[in-house]
Amino acid sequence: MSDxxxxxxxxxxxxxxxxxxxxxxxxxxxxxxxxxxxxxxxMEDINKTKDHxxxxxxxxxxxxxxxxxxxxxxxxxxxxxxxxxxxxxxx
Numbered sequence: 807m808s809d810x811x812x813x814x815x816x817x818x819x820x821x822x823x824x825x826x827x828x829x830x831x832x833x834x835x836x837x838x839x840x841x842x843x844x845x846x847x848x849m850e851d852i853n854k855t856k857d858h859x860x861x862x863x864x865x866x867x868x869x870x871x872x873x874x875x876x877x878x879x880x881x882x883x884x885x886x887x888x889x890x891x892x893x894x895x896x897x
Contacts, residue, residue, distance in 0.1 A: 814873065815870065815873060818866055818869055818870045818873070819870065821866050822863060822866045822867060822870065825859055825862060825863045825866065826863060828859060829856060829859050829860065829863065832852055832855070832856050832859075833856075835852070
């Protein structure tokens with residue numbers, strides 16, 4: 807495929823990973839003493855934000871899946887420098 811396609815897949819993949827990390831951090835707020843009872847307004851806003859981020863993550867995942875084989879790691883072709891013939895090694 808073209809460089810534009812590869813750039814789009816990598817950009818979407820980075821977005822997916824970044825937003826997933828943010829959601830994970832928001833789910834771990836209780837580890838730092840941030841509870842619904844202590845900060846009701848803050849947690850209300852955070853829950854709304856989490857719901858929106860979940861929708862964006864789902865949309866991003868669907869876009870990656872529709873644009874081809876986005877998250878599948880392809881085998882890299884590595885040649886053996888000590889041998890005269892080219893071999894494909896599974897990494």
